[in-house]
Amino acid sequence: MTAKKRLCMVGAGRVGRLHTRNTSDHVGHRAEVTVIVDPNVELATELAAEFDVERVCASLAEALVDDDLDAAVITTPTFTHRDLAVTALDAGLAVHLEKPMAMNIAECRAISAAADRAGRPVQLGFMRRFDQGFIDAAALLRSGEIGTPMIIKSLTHGPGLPPAWANDIRTSNGMIAEVNSHDMDTVCWFADSEPVDIDVRVSNFKGAERGATAEHFYDTMLATVTFASGALASVAGVCPADYGYDARVEVTCTAGMARVGDNGPGGFSYIPATDQREQRAVFPSWRDRFAAAYVREMTELVDVIDGHPPRVGLEDGERAVALTIAGTYSILERRTVELAELDPVAIPSWQGAEGAGA
Numbered sequence: 001m002t003a004k005k006r007l008c009m010v011g012a013g014r015v016g017r018l019h020t021r022n023t024s025d026h027v028g029h030r031a032e033v034t035v036i037v038d039p040n041v042e043l044a045t046e047l048a049a050e051f052d053v054e055r056v057c058a059s060l061a062e063a064l065v066d067d068d069l070d071a072a073v074i075t076t077p078t079f080t081h082r083d084l085a086v087t088a089l090d091a092g093l094a095v096h097l098e099k100p101m102a103m104n105i106a107e108c109r110a111i112s113a114a115a116d117r118a119g120r121p122v123q124l125g126f127m128r129r130f131d132q133g134f135i136d137a138a139a140l141l142r143s144g145e146i147g148t149p150m151i152i153k154s155l156t157h158g159p160g161l162p163p164a165w166a167n168d169i170r171t172s173n174g175m176i177a178e179v180n181s182h183d184m185d186t187v188c189w190f191a192d193s194e195p196v197d198i199d200v201r202v203s204n205f206k207g208a209e210r211g212a213t214a215e216h217f218y219d220t221m222l223a224t225v226t227f228a229s230g231a232l233a234s235v236a237g238v239c240p241a242d243y244g245y246d247a248r249v250e251v252t253c254t255a256g257m258a259r260v261g262d263n264g265p266g267g268f269s270y271i272p273a274t275d276q277r278e279q280r281a282v283f284p285s286w287r288d289r290f291a292a293a294y295v296r297e298m299t300e301l302v303d304v305i306d307g308h309p310p311r312v313g314l315e316d317g318e319r320a321v322a323l324t325i326a327g328t329y330s331i332l333e334r335r336t337v338e339l340a341e342l343d344p345v346a347i348p349s350w351q352g353a354e355g356a357g358a
Helices: 014-026 041-050 078-090 105-118 132-143 181-191 291-305 314-333
Strands: 005-010 031-037 055-057 071-074 094-098 122-125 149-157 195-203 220-227 232-238 246-253 256-260
Touching: 005 014, 005 078, 005 291, 014 031, 014 041, 014 291, 031 041, 031 291, 041 055, 071 078, 071 291, 078 094, 078 105, 094 291, 105 122, 105 314, 122 291, 122 314, 132 181, 132 246, 132 256, 149 181, 181 195, 181 220, 181 232, 181 246, 181 314, 195 314, 220 314
Parallel strands: 005 031, 005 071, 031 055, 071 094, 094 122, 149 232
Antiparallel strands: 149 246, 195 220, 220 232, 246 256
């Protein structure tokens, strides 16, 4: 019998808890979480006790004293991703890295260089890539049965504000990264073409009343992306949307149309945020909408450890980050930004030392 893969869960928050639960409940015959890493040792200890995890460590370096680990699952804030991923890869571990890949292109390339040095794989946590409906839509678009994509409309609306660090562009790149990087990845995936430019406009409707006071905070976003193929994409984001979690894409092609995603198991016609009445069920959170996709992430991570290519990898992660950086320049400078303008070694002006992960 093949030995179980030993996973290090880096981060004991919502996503770390979800991946730990899914590994225990659905992948337990092939893998197990053997150590949980979080500077909040009390939180990590609670998670470890719930799932009978052997060890708790305050840092990844401490966890790596155990040289019998196979992979690290990194679920921590974006500004920590580069250092943690490089440390794990340099130790010879495969990595599952939650989105966004990193704070900027330079950090993405540092992770990619570490993966090349180690000869170890990195799987990105774009959960739409692991959702069967989105997988089927991508396959249909690749088949040519409905022609060539012309317009792609993608949206992600989140029910509540993310943590405070994610509301500050200095430490997260803002909503375009923390909420809508899924859309940035999806429109590139569905267009099957390289993005050329991006134009983004934002508004702030609820920030003041919800206590979000970071400079440049916004809760509403609309972006337009142009692709080398001539395809056009729109990306809409609202967070907090209050009515529930919402992730949908519609693609108009030269010989037909494809639609994927829904607001809930039965969809809905109208949902006022005031009393939250709905005609049919609505997904309350991302954990509900993409429950099966998150299980598939951990299932396929075991395959990746064994040598299978990641479903979504480093090139995809860097492309989404590049769109995020160009999009943030567009927000701040109120203009269309070409991706060719980006200097891959430069740290964006709004990040500085803190945002760069120093």
